[in-house]
Amino acid sequence: MDMYTILVVDDDADIRSGIEIYLRNEGYAVVQAENGEEALALLATTEVHLIILDVMMPKLDGIQATFKIRAERNIPIIMLSAKVEEADQILGLSVGADDYMTKPFRPLELLARVKSQLRRYMTLGTYAVENNAATIDVGDLSINVETKQCFVSGNEVKLTPLEFQILTLLMQHPGRVYPIDAIYEAVWQEPAYNAANIVAVHIRKIREKVEANPKNPQYVKVVWGVGYKIEQP
Known part of the structure; x- marks a missing residue:
């Protein structure tokens, strides 16, 4: 498979590391950020093909980060959140997320969604x-x-x-x-x-x-x- 780079953004280092292990086992390159500000800085210098983004983070949360990313880029964004209400999911999609998963999530399901989003992104049209x-x-x-x-x-x-x-x-x-x-x-x-x-x-x-x-x-x-x-x- 082609080497795609995925940005994992979460203020929980254990969650970031766990997701990275699964992604690297599937052959993806992974970069990490612990908040939205770090994510935006990385995007300015690194080619990224997909973003896994937590909602609740300090400095710049996932909703605000998605809004800023969408002003410049169409990279697929999978949003992660402990919030399970439908209104929260709709808000995430409204600001530009392509998918929304609630925590705790199954790693294999996340991988399946990553593959699906990358397939659409790289073969749009x-x-x-x-x-x-x-x-x-x-x-x-x-x-x-x-x-x-x-x-x-x-x-x-x-x-x-x-x-x-x-x-x-x-x-x-x-x-x-x-x-x-x-x-x-x-x-x-x-x-x-x-x-x-x-x-x-x-x-x-x-x-x-x-x-x-x-x-x-x-x-x-x-x-x-x-x-x-x-x-x-």
């Missing part, structure tokens, strides 16, 4: 490439699956890896309604379970970035009780 289309246009909305860029009226907007894949899936077939579970299973590549809120959070973030009026969207439409679609204006 799979859906469109399979259809021999490097660029997909719907009205003034355009995505380039080779450069992993999204444009609205010629202006680039930054999407997270999951946002990009959801939008790519929907834009492949304008007018086609994708059920929520189908979106989740196609993009997350795992069986859908309580997927409605997770997908809705990502759809909301996409709308905030590509729609002139997110509350009255022109492109990303909901079909109540069914799912979502891209509408050709």
